[in-house]
Amino acid sequence: MIRHPVKEDRRTMARFDFRLQPLVKLREAERDRCRQELAQAYQAELILAERQQMLCRDMEEAKNLSRSKSRPGAIEVNGLLDAHRYELVLKTQLHHLDLQREKLEVEVERRRQALIAADQELRILEKLRERRKEEFRREQEKLDIRQLDEIASRCPRDERGGGRP
Numbered sequence: 678m679i680r681h682p683v684k685e686d687r688r689t690m691a692r693f694d695f696r697l698q699p700l701v702k703l704r705e706a707e708r709d710r711c712r713q714e715l716a717q718a719y720q721a722e723l724i725l726a727e728r729q730q731m732l733c734r735d736m737e738e739a740k741n742l743s744r745s746k747s748r749p750g751a752i753e754v755n756g757l758l759d760a761h762r763y764e765l766v767l768k769t770q771l772h773h774l775d776l777q778r779e780k781l782e783v784e785v786e787r788r789r790q791a792l793i794a795a796d797q798e799l800r801i802l803e804k805l806r807e808r809r810k811e812e813f814r815r816e817q818e819k820l821d822i823r824q825l826d827e828i829a830s831r832c833p834r835d836e837r838g839g840g841r842p
Contacts, residue, residue, distance in 0.1 A: 691813075691817060693809075693810050693813045693814075695806045695809060695810070697802060697805070697806070698806075700802060701799070701802050701803070701806065704795065704798050704799040704802055705799060707795045707798075707799075708792065708795040708796055708798075708799050711788065711791045711792040711795045711796075712792055714788050714791070714792075715785070715788040715789055715791075715792050718781065718784055718785045718788050719785065721781055722778075722781055722782075722785065725774060725777060725778050725781060728774060729771070729774050729778070732767055732770055732771050732774065733771070735767055736764065736767045736768070736771070739760055739763050739764045739767060740764065742760045743757065743760040743761060743764065746760055
């Protein structure tokens, strides 16, 4: 069986066109950019956490080295001083890392809020599009009913199947 495609009358088949669609695309791009920036901030947090763990391990090793060099018996003063200096360097690095982490937490929160705002703006436009689409569908439905009523009113009564003698 061969099926023939039904030709649509372009005059009666109107297509919904959301005038703000370019703005929707811009809002989507903005939301995606905010997501990417937030992901980068989270990645930076992970890197800082790894760096902090590494520094803490190094600090523990430096303390163990200091303890071993300060045991009773012959004390190696230069080695002990070097170990203490290294501990101070590590403490300074940990302090700077804590400052960076605090700044990064603020930045992560800022980016998270930016993503929330971008997502809300996009949702507003999407709701508006859905509302307009529904209004368009209702208008089309009314137009179709009006056209069918007009066609029905043009036909003689007996041709409509309600013919009475």
